[in-house]
Amino acid sequence: MKKILLFVVLLSTLVIFGGCFSSGGPALEEVRTEDAPDAAKVKMSSYTNNLVGLEKYLTALGYIPEKAEPQQLMCSVIGAKDGDRFNFKVDGAVVYVELFEYDTDKLNDEAKRVIGEVEKDGEYYVFGENANVNNAAYEASLSANKKYLVSYTVNSNDEVNVKRKEDFINAVKNFDKTD
Secondary structure, three states: OOHHHHHHHHHHHHHHHHHHHOOOOOOEEOHHHOOOHHHHHOOOOOOOOHHHHHHHHHHHOOOOOOOOOOOOOOHHHOOOOOOEEEEEEOOEEEEEEEEEEEOOOOOHHHHHHHHHHHHHHOOOOOOOOOOOOOOOOOOOOOOOOOEEEEEEEEEEOHHHHHHHHHHHHHHHHHHOOOO
């Protein structure tokens, strides 16, 4: 009887842990470049001038998958008002996008530092370049009005993904709306 009970417990444990380890986390949503809508038909004026509006605009352009869920970021560390991260695939390549919104009328010292670093070097350090912590530089771009910051990382250097990254960043740069 003890052997049967032990076997059931062992089997249950294997099923539970096997499910955890085999899934590798949630499947990433994927967009395909050939399925992208005609960008000329997507009107920027239809979207609100905030992070959610920018994200909806990028989704309408086919740059973010419709079912991709944003992950809230701790944006105050870089002086941002709001921030989301998206993980998805483009034509099989894994993409990580971080989008931040700044209140350009109320920039604190961290926001000024990060925006200044991106303007100067095209990258920023979360805790400042000279911080005494393990601190990597993040490649980033700003919208023309400096209200939005985007960091786009893709694990592929093929022509399609390089072009897609460029188009995505340009869409953010040009999301220059006034309320």
